[in-house]
Amino acid sequence: MVGLGGGLGSQRGEFGLNADINVTSLIDVVLVLMIVFMITAPIMQGGVDVELPRAEARPLQPKEGMVVSVNRDGKIYLDNTPVSYRDFRATFRALVSQRKPSGVYLQADARVPYGEVVRVLAVIRTAGISNVGLVAADEER
Secondary structure, three states: OOOOOOHHHHOOOOOOOOOOOOOHHHHHHHHHHHHHHHHHHHHHOOOOOOOOOEEOOOOEOOOOOEEEEEOOOOOEEEOOEEEOHHHHHHHHHHHHHHHOOOOEEEEEOOOOOHHHHHHHHHHHHHOOOOOEEEEOEEOOO
16 A cells, blocks of 8 residues: 655554644643642631630621731731731731722630730721721630
8 A cells, every 4th residue: 555645654554644632631631630729729728727706796707808817826917928016017008008908807816915916906907997807706616
């Protein structure tokens, strides 16, 4: 049997060159990556370890806006990013003017001294935020 076009095609047997892209292996790789991201995404949303104080009133849950957290060691977190008090005080006003949040949610560990919470709250209020929600856990837990 004579190959079409002669040259190398006739030396490869009866199969000619295939110019199609084999997408089967590409789809396999994409599906494996999708499964990996689906498994690791919930793990990466850990957040800040804060034991909230309990209150009888209906507690606020952080939904939209910025979340400022103070953990039991007194460390400040701004949307899960740790910052020192000095950096928080220096940059919070600029961050608020840039992001323009609808409100700020302050969640502090129950073991944090009251003075630490008031100090963070004062920085939030001096940045021009009047809508500050204090996040608490339900008392019946």
